[in-house]
Amino acid sequence: MSTVSRSIGYVLHARPYRETSQLLELFTVSEGRMAAVLRGARNRGRHAAQPFRRMELAWSGRGQVQTLTQCDEIGAMRLKGDRAICGLYVNELAMKLLPRQIQAPDLFEAYEQVLCQLADAGIPVERPLRQYELALLKWLGEGLEFLSSDDLEPGAHYVLEPQQTPRRAGAGEMDSPHCITGRALTALLCGQLEDREDRRQARRVLRLLLDHHLDGKPLVSRQLIARGRSDATS
Structure with missing residues (x-):
C-alpha cells in the first residue's frame, strides 16, 4: 500500500491528460516542485486545479509523477x-x-x-x-x-x-x-x-x-x- 503524503502547494502549470484528468506541475512546501495527476479533473468543473490558488494536497505513488488523492482550495490570489x-x-x-x-x-x-x-x-x-x-x-x-x-x-x-x-x-x-x-x-x-x-x-x-x-x-x-x-x- 502506497504511503500518502500531504502538503500545502500551488499549481504552476496544468494541462489536460487523457480523457478527464489533469497533469499538474506543483510547488509545495514539503517537496518543492513536483508532478502529479489529478484524476477526474474535468468533472470538478470550476473546482479543477488552477494557478494562484493555495491548495491542500495529498498524494501517493512512486516515481516522478504522483497521483493526487486530495486537491482542495483553501485560498486564492485574484490576479487579473x-x-x-x-x-x-x-x-x-x-x-x-x-x-x-x-x-x-x-x-x-x-x-x-x-x-x-x-x-x-x-x-x-x-x-x-x-x-x-x-x-x-x-x-x-x-x-x-x-x-x-x-x-x-x-x-x-x-x-x-x-x-x-x-x-x-x-x-x-x-x-x-x-x-x-x-x-x-x-x-x-x-x-x-x-x-x-x-x-x-x-x-x-x-x-x-x-x-x-x-x-x-x-x-x-x-x-x-x-x-x-x-x-x-x-
Whole structure:
C-alpha cells in the first residue's frame, strides 16, 4: 500500500491528460516542485486545479509523477489583466529553474509573498517581482545573499556577473550591462525600488543573471508582458 503524503502547494502549470484528468506541475512546501495527476479533473468543473490558488494536497505513488488523492482550495490570489500575466511569469520561472523534488521552504515563502503582493492593486508590480527574482537567484547560488546594503556606496558601481562574486566595478566597466549603481543595488536589497532609473538597472541586471540559468529557454510570459507594458518586469 502506497504511503500518502500531504502538503500545502500551488499549481504552476496544468494541462489536460487523457480523457478527464489533469497533469499538474506543483510547488509545495514539503517537496518543492513536483508532478502529479489529478484524476477526474474535468468533472470538478470550476473546482479543477488552477494557478494562484493555495491548495491542500495529498498524494501517493512512486516515481516522478504522483497521483493526487486530495486537491482542495483553501485560498486564492485574484490576479487579473497584467497582474495575471506577471503571475504566469512567476510560475514560468519556477517551472524552468527549479529541479523536481528538492525542498525550498524559503523560496516557497517568497513565492507566496509575490502572489499576495501581485493581488494587491495598491502595490506596483515591479517591487514584488524583483524581490522574487532576487530570492530565486539566491536559491540558485548566485552569491547575492552575501551582499549587504551596509557595505555599498550609493555613488559607486558594482558588477554582478553569473556565477561570480559581486564586486566593485573597475575602470572601463561602468557601461557593462552587468553593472549597477550602489544606490540601485541598495534599493533592490531593501525592497525599496521607488526610483525609475533604479528599477531599470535592477531589472536589467537580474534578467541577465536569470538568463544565464535559463540557458536559452524562452519565457512565453515575457513576450506577453512586452506586448502589454514596457515597465512591468524583465
